[in-house]
Amino acid sequence: xxxxxxxxxxxxxxxxxxxxxxxxxxxxxxxxxxxxxxxxxxxxxxxxxxxxxxxxxxxxxxxxxxxxxxxxxxxxxxxxxxxxxxxxxxxxxxxxxxxxxxxxxxxxxxxxxxxxxxxxxxxxxxxxxxxxxxxxxxxxxxxxxxxxxxxxxxxxxxxxxxxxxxxxxxxxxxxxxxxxxxxxxxxxxxxxxxxxxxxxxxxxxxxxxxxxxxxxxxxxxxxxxxxxxxxxxxxxxxxxxxxxxxxxxxxxxxxxxxxxxxxxxxxxxxxxxxxxxxxxxxxxxxxxxxxxxxxxxxxxxxxxxxxxxxxxxxxxxxxxxxxxxxxxxxxxxxxxxxxxxxxxxxxxxxxxxxxxxxxxxxxxxxxxxxxxxxxxxxxxxxxxxxxxxxxx
Amino acid sequence: xxxxxxxxxxxxxxxxxxxxxxxxxxxxxxxxxxxxxxxxxxxxxxxxxxxxxxxxxxxxxxxxxxxxxxxxxxxxxxxxxxxxxxxxxxxxxxxxxxxxxxxxxxxxxxxxxxxxxxxxxxxxxxxxxxxxxxxxxxxxxxxxxxxxxxxxxxxxxxxxxxxxxxxxxxxxxxxxxxxxxxxxxxxxxxxxxxxxxxxxxxxxxxxxxxxxxxxxxxxxxxxxxxxxxxxxxxxxxxxxxxxxxxxxxxxxxxxxxxxxxxxxxxxxxxxxxxxxxxxxxxxxxxxxxxxxxxxxxxxxxxxxxxxxxxxxxxxxxxxxxxxxxxxxxxxxxxxxxxxxxxxxxxxxxxxxxxxxxxxxxxxxxxxxxxxxxxxxxxxxxxxxxxxxxxx
Numbered sequence: 120x121x122x123x124x125x126x127x128x129x130x131x132x133x134x135x136x137x138x139x140x141x142x143x144x145x146x147x148x149x150x151x152x153x154x155x156x157x158x159x160x161x162x163x164x165x166x167x168x169x170x171x172x173x174x175x176x177x178x179x180x181x182x183x184x185x186x187x188x189x190x191x192x193x194x195x196x197x198x199x200x201x202x203x204x205x206x207x208x209x210x211x212x213x214x215x216x217x218x219x220x221x222x223x224x225x226x227x228x229x230x231x232x233x234x235x236x237x238x239x240x241x242x243x244x245x246x247x248x249x250x251x252x253x254x255x256x257x258x259x260x261x262x263x264x265x266x267x268x269x270x271x272x273x274x275x276x277x278x279x280x281x282x283x284x285x286x287x288x289x290x291x292x293x294x295x296x297x298x299x300x301x302x303x304x305x306x307x308x309x310x311x312x313x314x315x316x317x318x319x320x321x322x323x324x325x326x327x328x329x330x331x332x333x334x335x336x337x338x339x340x341x342x343x344x345x346x347x348x349x350x351x352x353x354x355x356x357x358x359x360x361x362x363x364x365x366x367x368x369x370x371x372x373x374x375x376x377x378x379x380x381x382x383x384x385x386x387x388x389x390x391x392x393x394x395x396x397x398x399x400x401x402x403x404x405x406x407x408x409x410x411x412x413x414x415x416x417x418x419x420x421x422x423x424x425x426x427x428x429x430x431x432x433x434x435x436x437x438x439x440x441x442x443x444x445x446x447x448x449x450x451x452x453x454x455x456x457x458x459x460x461x462x463x464x465x466x467x468x469x470x471x472x473x474x475x476x477x478x479x480x481x482x483x484x485x486x487x488x489x490x491x492x493x494x495x496x497x498x499x500x501x502x503x504x505x506x507x508x509x510x511x
Numbered sequence: 512x513x514x515x516x517x518x519x520x521x522x523x524x525x526x527x528x529x530x531x532x533x534x535x536x537x538x539x540x541x542x543x544x545x546x547x548x549x550x551x552x553x554x555x556x557x558x559x560x561x562x563x564x565x566x567x568x569x570x571x572x573x574x575x576x577x578x579x580x581x582x583x584x585x586x587x588x589x590x591x592x593x594x595x596x597x598x599x600x601x602x603x604x605x606x607x608x609x610x611x612x613x614x615x616x617x618x619x620x621x622x623x624x625x626x627x628x629x630x631x632x633x634x635x636x637x638x639x640x641x642x643x644x645x646x647x648x649x650x651x652x653x654x655x656x657x658x659x660x661x662x663x664x665x666x667x668x669x670x671x672x673x674x675x676x677x678x679x680x681x682x683x684x685x686x687x688x689x690x691x692x693x694x695x696x697x698x699x700x701x702x703x704x705x706x707x708x709x710x711x712x713x714x715x716x717x718x719x720x721x722x723x724x725x726x727x728x729x730x731x732x733x734x735x736x737x738x739x740x741x742x743x744x745x746x747x748x749x750x751x752x753x754x755x756x757x758x759x760x761x762x763x764x765x766x767x768x769x770x771x772x773x774x775x776x777x778x779x780x781x782x783x784x785x786x787x788x789x790x791x792x793x794x795x796x797x798x799x800x801x802x803x804x805x806x807x808x809x810x811x812x813x814x815x816x817x818x819x820x821x822x823x824x825x826x827x828x829x830x831x832x833x834x835x836x837x838x839x840x841x842x843x844x845x846x847x848x849x850x851x852x853x854x855x856x857x858x859x860x861x862x863x864x865x866x867x868x869x870x871x872x873x874x875x876x877x878x879x880x881x882x883x884x885x886x887x888x889x890x891x892x893x894x895x896x897x898x899x900x901x902x
């Protein structure tokens with residue numbers, strides 16, 4: 120047993136770190152350090168910069184813009200990006216749709232879409248959930264009726280992150296009413312500019328606009344934009360959701376935020392005393408650090424160190440632990456930041472005072488972290504999965 | 512309350528029901544959201560109803576044109592305000608300010624102010640905390656406020672931040688160091704916020720309530736009590752305890768709202784062909800929420816009881832700190848669980864349940880959050896009176 124990195128992996132980490140230090144704009148770094156998400160233009164610019172190195176989608180084959188890198192290098196890259204902190208490549212493009220196209224796409228679909236995904240020429244959003252289909256995703260009702268060489272799509276998706284910015288959507292639709300609901304689902308790629316597509320913003324409890332509802336009113340989608348066979352879209356979705364779970368634990372995010380928490384605790388004062396002088400706070404941070412270390416090692420053990428040892432529960436284990444840790448860290452940052460963090464969203468009427476700017480991203484991040492145990496398979500579903508595997 | 516009594520009296524029940532009905536008619540969730548988008552200096556539409564119902568006069572003694580209610584009566588009101596997610600200035604104007612005037616002001620000073628409070632005519636903000644009592648970067652040390660006596664008139668200069676309900680307030684009741692007063696050190700002062708020398712910068716908190724920072728430059732002020740009466744530190748401690756008890760009562764109402772919204776949601780929402788409530792994990796979570804509610808109810812009531820009757824407790828300070836700490840933690844946990852059980856809709860601004868958590872954070876922060884209270888409780892533990900031995 121060992122937990123060390125090869126010479127090549129250490130060199131890779133060093134190269135990535137140096138590249139980020141030289142190329143990440145300081146305003147982007149500061150924005151993320153303060154706890155805000157990058158602006159869409161910043162995400163695009165940085166994603167393309169990474170793509171120039173082949174690092175936007177490093178695990179893809181070289182012919183489609185990747186470097187054929189393995190899981191270890193992917194994880195090293197993620198760790199270094201979060202450490203900076205720097206924006207990650209757009210997950211919808213490189214971790215979700217890209218792998219689905221690699222596995223299920225036609226040569227034409229791969230040739231057309233993969234380079235555009237890798238370079239964020241097209242920003243994709245994810246059309247899965249519906250008002251009546253959350254955890255019970257297979258009960259989705261957005262329908263795609265075949266008419267010659269097109270599908271005609273009618274229905275609605277919800278919780279669509281960044282749909283208001285996206286160029287395209289990968290979308291689960293119902294193409295048949297089958298005895299088993301998953302046997303009537305297809306996977307379509309839909310142009311968000313197509314006539315009949317309407318996006319309605321949903322403001323979330325962090326005060327920001329990330330989420331949307333998307334309505335489809337007789338939207339025509341060419342049949343060649345279907346991925347995989349008709350009525351076999353659920354296999355694409357399962358494959359995608361399996362991939363999503365691995366990254367979604369947010370382990371490297373936890374490390375950077377916990378480091379930032381410690382920094383805050385050391386530099387913030389109350390009644391003239393540094394917060395870190397409080398033994399109760401030190402105990403809480405020490406506990407979180409130990410738990411984060413366990414999660415970090417598990418991440419490496421599951422993904423790289425013992426990749427064949429999975430009985431199927433590991434992705435859910437990581438999601439359960441990772442989401443809990445994200446939430447506890449976000450909550451601790453909010454709790455120790457006092458009144459400054461409670462000043463609300465930076466819009467024209469409600470801007471925090473200058474003295475409170477350092478805390479502006481902290482409460483929004485805490486509120487948004489409540490979703491970590493809901494999206495990507497809610498905690499209750501994850502526990503059912505683990506229990507079924509453990510108990511039968 | 513004498514003996515063992517944790518139920519409402521019939522008057523208290525009537526008050527609670529009337530308030531709940533009024534708030535349901537005039538401060539439903541949609542109305543509340545619209546109200547929060549109004550400019551801060553628009554008159555608060557609820558205020559007329561509060562005055563008509565007498566709740567603005569509750570904390571004012573009968574001799575001062577009030578109703579002479581006790582903290583247990585304020586508990587009834589605050590619980591309903593919490594349940595309706597009201598974020599106006601009732602606590603500072605009609606609960607803490609009257610108590611401050613009764614503790615520290617002279618009779619002639621307080622009479623007109625108490626009458627104005629009882630009549631619902633005054634908005635009063637309070638800056639009682641140490642100017643450096645809230646968390647800040649080390650470089651942002653706040654010099655606080657100092658009072659100077661010049662030709663028979665007190666003036667205040669300095670600054671204070673994070674003052675709840677400051678925007679739109681008529682009066683600011685603020686703690687300041689007294690220049691040249693070696694004996695007293697600090698005192699409480701009343702500042703007319705509309706007079707010269709007062710600059711207010713307002714902001715909105717995550718729950719929609721207003722707060723602000725103040726800069727005073729030679730602002731004319733009235734010293735409460737003119738040196739007579741209870742020392743400033745004791746007054747501030749008493750008001751801190753009252754504020755903590757008030758926050759506990761409101762937080763209980765917020766928890767009750769979050770719980771009831773969730774109960775209804777899980778009994779209605781269907782996935783996999785059945786309601787969420789048929790799932791054991793959901794049922795157990797609701798049960799845990801109920802357990803938390805009972806603890807919160809007991810402690811919020813206790814806090815109100817020991818303010819009115821400190822003799823009812825061996826250690827009233829510990830009871831209040833324990834109540835504030837537990838309700839801060841349990842309230843946060845319950846409101847987080849409420850969002851979890853709502854799934855995606857719990858994350859939206861359009862549903863009330865997410866606003867319960869936002870409100871809970873501000874209530875936790877006010878008058879010392881759960882972590883501050885825990886520090887006090889831990890510090891107060893000692894080996895005295897135990898059999899523990901140090902080897």
